[in-house]
Amino acid sequence: MYVAFDQLPDQARVWIYQASRPLAAEELIAVLPQLAQFAEEWTSHGRHLRASAEFLHRQFLVIGLDESLAGASGCSIDSSVHFVRQLEQQLGAQLLEKSHLGFLHEGKVWLLDRRELRAAIADGRVQPDTFYFDNTVATKGELAEKWPAPVEKTWLARYFTGQEKK
Structure with a gap:
């Protein structure tokens, strides 16, 4: 219902x-x-x-x-x-494809191919305080509280602490 x-x-x-x-x-x-x-x-x-x-x-x-x-x-x-x-x-739009990460920039959604993430961090387009849409949140409560969230509060934080897999 x-x-x-x-x-x-x-x-x-x-x-x-x-x-x-x-x-x-x-x-x-x-x-x-x-x-x-x-x-x-x-x-x-x-x-x-x-x-x-x-x-x-x-x-x-x-x-x-x-x-x-x-x-x-x-x-x-x-x-x-x-x-x-x-x-x-x-x-006429993909919804099931998962190769892009969504960020919030100046009130608009910005999509970044996963393969470009390291380069976007290196050139400053993605920073720890950049808002990221973590589409793995599991509940409506998490959606309200953590979506979008600063990169530093998501699984992407590891790219700024040197813990990412090479």
């Missing part, structure tokens, strides 16, 4: 999918009914899930699930990925 994202509890599980480009307002408006319909119809072993889906920063699809009623099963997660693939085709 669909619920507004802000009505999900802080311990609700989240999945974050980063779009390969910012989406236009018209695109976001067009997919809103589909997001609500997906959340309304999403099931696990025949049980409706208490879920929500929304885009944040015009570039991140966030699916939230209140697991206190029912958790996601392998099949329900597969159906969510199938839904995301459909959105990719409709929007």
Whole structure:
């Protein structure tokens, strides 16, 4: 069953999918009914899930699930990925591709290919206080508190402490 994202509890599980480009307002408006319909119809072993889906920063699809009623099963997660693939085709933007890191710079999302991270640190484009969208946060509470977060407070901090793997 669909619920507004802000009505999900802080311990609700989240999945974050980063779009390969910012989406236009018209695109976001067009997919809103589909997001609500997906959340309304999403099931696990025949049980409706208490879920929500929304885009944040015009570039991140966030699916939230209140697991206190029912958790996601392998099949329900597969159906969510199938839904995301459909959105990719409709929007002409990648959502499942993971080779880019998202940063917040002057109020806009900036994507950086993972292979360019060391160079971006060396030339100062990424610094310890640069805000990073860590799309591995697992709960709505973490999303609210740690997304985005300064690089120095994420797994990327190791690149500034000399602990990164060469």
